[in-house]
Amino acid sequence: MMKLYLIPCNLSDNKLDEVLPRYVLEDIIPNITVYMVENLRTARRFLKKVDRSINIDELIFCEIGKNSDRNEVSHFFEKHYDRYDIGVLSEAGCPGVADPGSEMVALAHQKGMQVVPLVGPSSILLALMGSGFNGQQFTFHGYLPVQKGERAKILKRLEAQVRKLQQTQIFIETPFRNMQLLDAIVEHCHPKSKLCIACNLTATDEFIQTKTVGEWKSNLPKIHKKPSLFILG
Structure with missing residues (x-):
């Protein structure tokens, strides 16, 4: 079963290991290639900060911010949910809390995808x-x-x-x-x-x-x- 990972981001410009567990930084994020993100620019910068060896250009992104086309978002999810683990990233803090990531969680539950909320700052x-x-x-x-x-x-x-x-x-x-x-x-x-x-x-x-x-x-x-x-x- 593929998983939907809800990945918290840092709230300020501090060291990531001060606010995120090592297993999230070292074991989860580097192994995800498909992301649904609130803001593409912020997400790319965050992932590069997590691990500079991550090849951003090889990752697959879909923006899910308030101005995104909801049909395109749904189509992206339908295309990938049963083939890849998917990471959800907010601009800051925890996705799904006061954040469009909650829509992705609802879709994941509808499809029987395992939802994995990760520890991080709210x-x-x-x-x-x-x-x-x-x-x-x-x-x-x-x-x-x-x-x-x-x-x-x-x-x-x-x-x-x-x-x-x-x-x-x-x-x-x-x-x-x-x-x-x-x-x-x-x-x-x-x-x-x-x-x-x-x-x-x-x-x-x-x-x-x-x-x-x-x-x-x-x-x-x-x-x-x-x-x-x-x-x-």
């Missing part, structure tokens, strides 16, 4: 672990609305969920809009609500800190253009 779980919030009940919402009115409504709703259900609320933003989201949080959330900001996870300048919204308001961190997660808890 920004969502790392941020939750470092927040000090409830790790028994939590929800990841992805991106919040960009429109100010809708975003304010959602923030108030998430804050209410924390109080009503003691459920941790996790969300993200495009790095260049981090400060706009942070401004919205301190404007619309209660000063005593707790907010964790996790930035540049696994990097040398990693930043994870939990404070009240009121405390953040008086000293906003400089996280513009830095990959960040925001957690209300």
Whole structure:
């Protein structure tokens, strides 16, 4: 039976052996020739970093990002799933989590292909672990609305969920809009609500800190253009 390997990538520009197990780097990746990837350029760079002896030009790739043709993606999978092991690569972190790789996993299950999730860094779980919030009940919402009115409504709703259900609320933003989201949080959330900001996870300048919204308001961190997660808890 062929296998679908879900291969985590590094979250920052650190040494791969600091965040990925040796068996993934040495035993799994070098033996895969077919890849379904969120971003081709990022994937090629990652694989070359894993092992410079890998001949990238001999590998077979299919992009599965949001702009990819879904019919072409399905055709690629149909063509290869019963002849090759397939590796799935996200741009960063774990494929299948807030990532189009989940579509490939669904296809693999439909075809009876063995799905093999591999150990590696997940920004969502790392941020939750470092927040000090409830790790028994939590929800990841992805991106919040960009429109100010809708975003304010959602923030108030998430804050209410924390109080009503003691459920941790996790969300993200495009790095260049981090400060706009942070401004919205301190404007619309209660000063005593707790907010964790996790930035540049696994990097040398990693930043994870939990404070009240009121405390953040008086000293906003400089996280513009830095990959960040925001957690209300």
